[in-house]
Every structure is written in C-alpha cells, then in structure tokens.
Amino acid sequence: MIADLTFCELREKEAVNIADGKKLGRILDMAFTSNGTIKGLIVPGEKKFFKNISGDESIFVPWKNIVKIGEDAILVQLGEMGVICPPPCDC
Structure with a gap:
C-alpha cells in the first residue's frame, strides 16, 4: 500500500x-471507530434509472x-453484492 496518503x-x-x-x-x-481506527470505505452504489425516495444505496x-491501494485505483475484494448500507452506517 502507498504510504502517507x-x-x-x-x-x-x-x-x-x-x-x-x-x-x-x-x-x-x-x-471510523470511536477510537479512530478505520472501519472501511464508502463508495457509490448502483445507479438506478428511477431513484426511490431514499436515493441510491452506497456500498x-x-x-x-x-487488497491494494495503487497509483490510480483501490483494489477491493467483495462478494457479488458487497455490503450495502446508507452512510453514515453502523456496519
């Protein structure tokens, strides 16, 4: 992983x-956790043609x-659907 990012x-x-x-x-x-440890990242969910009232879900x-933070991309390992929850989340 890249240092000092x-x-x-x-x-x-x-x-x-x-x-x-x-x-x-x-x-x-x-x-983040309450003690400052990173829990994870939140990325956009699938865009829907017709948005519902709550909007798009985030992943x-x-x-x-x-897996790796590179120069241009962040490689992640998720199952078919990932973990879907709206920010702020308690995942």
Whole structure:
C-alpha cells in the first residue's frame, strides 16, 4: 500500500472489485471507530434509472477487504453484492 496518503488523494482513486472486475466508483467517505481506527470505505452504489425516495444505496467496503491501494485505483475484494448500507452506517 502507498504510504502517507491523504483523504483528498484517496477519494480521487477508483475502487475496483477484483472478484468481478466491476468499477465501484470513487471514494465518497470513510467510516471510523470511536477510537479512530478505520472501519472501511464508502463508495457509490448502483445507479438506478428511477431513484426511490431514499436515493441510491452506497456500498460499505470493510478495511479488511481492501487488497491494494495503487497509483490510480483501490483494489477491493467483495462478494457479488458487497455490503450495502446508507452512510453514515453502523456496519
């Protein structure tokens, strides 16, 4: 993983699921524990043609599922659906 990375730099990278090669989008947010440990990243969910009242769902990527942070992308390992929860989440 790349050392000394800021959130501004991190959010410019595209998250890619290595399980299916699908681009998940750029980082929207990060989730932390109460003691400051990173829980994971939040990326956009699938866009829907007709949005429902709550809008699109976001995908929570647990920190343990981040395989590599590269120069242009963040490789993650998720199952078919990932972990879907709206931010802020308690995943």
